[in-house]
Amino acid sequence: MEIQPGQLVSEKEIASVLNSSKTPVREALIRLEDVGLVAVVPKSGTYVTPIRIDSYIEGCFIRLQLEIGAVRRAASRRGIESCHQQLDSILEQQAIAWNAEDYVRFATLDEQLHEAFFTAAGLDGVWHFHQKTQADVNRVRHLKRINGIRRGLQVLEAHNAIVSAIKAGDVQASEEALVAHIGSLESEIERLAQNPGLLAFIENQDSSMTRKLPSRRSSWSTRTQQT
Amino acid sequence: MEIQPGQLVSEKEIASVLNSSKTPVREALIRLEDVGLVAVVPKSGTYVTPIRIDSYIEGCFIRLQLEIGAVRRAASRRGIESCHQQLDSILEQQAIAWNAEDYVRFATLDEQLHEAFFTAAGLDGVWHFHQKTQADVNRVRHLKRINGIRRGLQVLEAHNAIVSAIKAGDVQASEEALVAHIGSLESEIERLAQNPGLLAFIENQDSSMTRKLPSRRSSWSTRTQQT
DNA sequence: AACCTCAAACTAACATACTAGTTGCGCATT
């Protein structure tokens, strides 16, 4: 979030800053492109993408569907008391972080809790793929945080409800608590997109403030070609 | 599937076959590593991965959860008659392909149908991420097909049920039909793993037939380091 | 003043050369 959307991210410049060559930088940029944080325009440049509302919505959808499945499995599994302890521990620390107004730590623990849902479900690998789809969701979350849009108490309460349902083995309740927690994120975005703190990062198609993402008027397929 | 698990996939060799340099080959291999089809072992080699049962299960989970959400949305959306037509068209062609015993085309249309669910749900981008998680699921499907494990009639019937529910706008029925279709894939794998046609491709930890995936006994973090 | 033209100065894409771990095999030691 420190580089504005539309801004050029130069291979050469980064390489010189890191005292390395362009090659590893280039490979890192390919990975960033894969998760949608930058757009590589052939022979032109690599640019930071704006947050796309479509991508945000899709990220929310993926998150909701996968976490629904995760908490349901976590609730129906037996013999995972160590995971239950882990969940409790995170909950506790998160409450402390909130009271201490340490919002960065609060966010970190939030991530950890949701990851722990997948661990409890025995689906650790799913979390990693899940995260790759969350670039824009996470960018919005970051913007909300630094713009003072924080609802820690509701979050804590919702987390409590989810964890309680998991520990109680109540599959249906775990889903309901999760949906209550993150089911409305998706619809929030329209309102949020109006917030002046977020506006500059979100793709808007009106003519004002035209992004200088080059327009690709020539002959390249999605990716590379023979010599 | 033409290269056996454990086999070396050499950058240099591929580059010479393609009359190109190692660089673009290397970038392609990085992408294959991202979806889990190869494992890059630093300074040793890039090897085709065996199908991992964990990865298969996680892929099935992701597929089920995302498609549940997709068909539910597709069923609850209005004004997507063109999508309905598209679904019908694919169904029809798939029946033809089955009768013609054109199993490759049958599989292609299967993919297209499931992609069309996401299109009908207005979540096109989700499909692409979804596919990145399906490497091992797709490898198993391919192996099933070439080993004569084909259940076209059941598949066609299930597809019909799903599409009917979507067109009728019956959210609950669409989910149930989808779960009936792909909900049991996950549990199949244990039995399938015994099949001699699949055995050679699936990771098995017993000592016989030790994969020669090098054992990584030295000092590399997950990926790269400074000079 | 608005509009082309064209060339210089960018960029990513690609090719090639080099570095530095890894691995297996032959040979010496036991």
Add this chain to the structure above:
DNA sequence: AATGCGCAACTAGTATGTTAGTTTGAGGTT
């Protein structure tokens, strides 16, 4: 014969040079 050592031949990783589209802007034309 079995075992340990060390060197040679791999490999991916990195650095750097080259190629070929893209973009910008200066200068000329209308």
